[in-house]
Every structure is written in C-alpha cells, then in structure tokens.
Amino acid sequence: MTSARSIIAKLSPLLACLGLLAVWQIAALWLDTESFPTASHALQTVPQILGDPEQLLNILDSIRRMVIGFSLAVLISIPLGLAMGRSARVSAFFNPLLMMIYPVPKAALMPVIMLWLGVGDASKTLVIFLGVSLPVIYHSFQGAKAVEEKMLWSGAAMGLNGLQRMVRIVLPAALPEILTGCRTGLVLALITMVTSEMIARQSGAGNILFNAMDMAQYDTVFAMIIIIGALGIVLDAAFDKLRWRLVKWAEPHQEILLGAS
C-alpha cells in the first residue's frame, strides 16, 4: 500500500508534465496556426537541436557560465549574509545599499556592463553572479537573525570563539533558510542566463531561442523552451535532493487535518 503510494508520489511530477504537454497539444490543434506548433512537433525538434554539435556547445557554454556565476555568488553571499544577521553594525552598513540594488533587474545592467567588459563570458558571468547573490544574502541574513540566542550563549559558555560559533551554530541553524535563498537564486540564475544572452546575442541557449524567434522558426522556439524548461526542472530537482539530505530535520511535518480525514 505504502509502496504503491510512494510510486504514485514519485510519478506525479511526470504525470503533471504529460498533462501540460497534452493541454499544449490540444490547444495547438484547436488554435491551428502556423506560429503555435503542437507539442509533439516541438518535441521532435528537440533532438535535432541537441544533435547539432554547434548548438549543443552553445547550450553547454550557457550552463558553464551559470554554474560559475552561481557558485561564486553562493560562496561570497553566505558569509556576508550570516555576518549581517549576527551583527547589527554590519547589517546597518550593508542593508540599505543591498535593498537599493535588489529590485534592479541584473540583466538590465547587461548593456552597461557590456560596454566595459565586452560581450564575452566575463560580463555574462558577472550579471549572473549579481542576480544570484542578493536573494542568497537576504535569506542568509534572515536565517542568521532568527538563530536562538540561547544556543549561542551555550556555545560561548563551552568556549567556542566567535568564528567557531558562526560555523558550528549559526551556519547549521540558518541552513534551511539559506537553502531557500539558494533555490530562489537558482531560478534567478536561469532567468539572468537566458536574458543576458538575449541581450548579448553571441552564444548560449538564450541566443538560440531569441534568434529563432526573430527568424520566425517557431519549432525551434518551442523546442528551446522545452530544453530550457527541462534544464530548470532537472537543476531544481537535484538541488531539492541535496537540500533534503542537508536539512531533513527542518521539513514541515504534516499537512493540516481539516478535510475528510
């Protein structure tokens, strides 16, 4: 019984995918226009794109930039966010500046940054870095602020110094919140990746997508949407697995019993 249930639970995202594709297929058949290909048509185009070495290299380029930008951002943002959460001075110092930068669309900086660093990897990676770092800082900050004082006092009483308390008490206690931030960051990384390549039409997945759009190759447009979407889903699922391992203890326990149960 439980195993059957868990199998259904595991398959449900797949079912949802199939359902969405089915809705797409029906909508496309019903609208029946040149510019909106059916799901099956778009799916058939996917292997064509992935099979073309040049396009594949483009997409791998995008992924590489995203991974570098994301990792750098996480490495720098978590310590900064934790420091802001534990020290009122640090947070008073950085908070207003960060709050000002947060709502600026980082990909919108792309035209400006391109003027300085060129259209190459450096500017795109920098933009992704900027896009990821703010949510991670913000959530690390919130997480570190919410750590129970008692635990820190206990740590201090046991002779941990400031840095040790940070690493052994604040970091683990804030980890669920930090990972929430990283997840938001991951989504933003994908958004910025696509848009930065859309603006600097030189290489990458966003470039293929918007070039196809301009040239009215609608099959390619929709196939690229499937590829980028699948990339997002796979990355998110991998991240969720990692999160599950790290912070199993902090998961919400049960659903509210209000309905028929």
Add this chain to the structure above:
Amino acid sequence: MSAQRLATALMGALPILFVLAVWQALCSFGYAPPSLLPPPGKVFLRLAQQLGNVGFLDDILATLIRLFAGFLVAVVLGVGIGLAAAVVPAINAVVRPLVQVLAPLPKVALYPALIILFGFDHASKITLVTLDALFPILLSTYYGASMVEQKLVWSALAAGTPRWQILFKVIAPAALPSILTGCRIGLVISCIVVFLAEMISSTDGLGHLLVGAARTFQTVDMFVPLITISLLGLTLNGLLYGLRKYLLRGFPEV
C-alpha cells in the same frame, strides 16, 4: 533611541555615498571615459529633467500598470491556490506536482511563446509578470498554512467555530507572516521581470528606454531608467513593509 536610529541611518548611508564617491572619482580622475561611465551628477540631473517630461512619466506609468496588474493577479492566485492546497488534500494532490514542474521553469524562456499567443501589448507582459511572481507567493502561502499548529485548529473547533470559517479565522491569519514574505519576493521579481519583458520587446516603458539608449550609446540615458526602476522597487518595498507592519501589529516580533 532616536539618536541610535540616526546613527543606524548614517551607517547605512555610508556605503551608498561610498559607491557614489567611487563613481565620481572614476569619472573625474579620467579612469573611465564619460562615454562609458557618465558622472553621477550628470545622470541625476538628467533624471530630474526627465521627471518633468510627460513622455518619461508615461513610460513609468506603463511599467507600473504592467507591474501592478501582474503582481495583483499573482497575489490573488498564489494566496488562493496556496491556502486551498494546504487545506484540501484533493487539491493538494493536483497542485503539488504541477507546481513542482512549473516553479523551477525559467518563465522568461516562455516569453516568446507568450508574445506569439497574446501579442506584443500589455497582455503578454502582464502574463509573464504573473507567472514569475506567482510561485514564490504560492509556495510561501502553502508552507505558512501547512505549518499552522494543529492545536490552534482544534481549539477553534472546540470553541465552536464552524469548519468552513477556520480557514479565514485561524489558518489565513496564522499564515500571514509567511504570505507577506512571499509577496515581498514576488514584488521584487515582478520589478525585475517587467523591466526585462520591456527590454525584450516593447514600444514603451522603462525597459524600452534602456534598450533604446543602449542602441544609440546614450550612456546617460541608460542609467536613468536603471536608477528609476531601483527607486520604484525601493518605494514599493517600503510600502509593502509598512503594510506588513500594520497587518502584523498583533504578532510577536517578526
């Protein structure tokens, strides 16, 4: 107390002033040619000039309309679906896998499809904003509502609250802090996305101004929309913070 608050505000102003100073220094010592990095004074002067310009205000208005329309639809849908999924298992069973699939999807990639379906006008941009802002709001509503203590529900039931009222009298208020956090993230994302959508394809709005300026290498005009959207985001964030303070006035420190 007020002296301390003043000190905090001064501390916060420091790095902003520092950035402005570095910016000015880069320009005045000739490290950056004005064609690449115009001096801050020039940019702010142009911003002040533009604020008196009707065309510029129209662009801001167009951006704001799209931003608010998209965000509000996202709030209504996100809170509604989130609460429903937390309370009704049948809805949860349908919504959960759909959200798992759709939430991590980079919605900007859908934008070409939205243009094809809804045209270049407001509709496609508003839909994109809604899609992007929806999931943070939906997820935090759902988590907030499913973390509500069972004891509260039992107490309310024992006190004679009808079942259908529990949702509005117990669960929604208890989930409010979480819902508002989600709204804040959703708002920031809306600001980002509306700007991007306008950059990709538009005839008006702040994003369009930026792209237009970038094409003609008018660096001063490139910075003006960037600073405007930053200030808009800051203002909206402040308003939301005020709303949060007002709505959560009975809650212990959040």
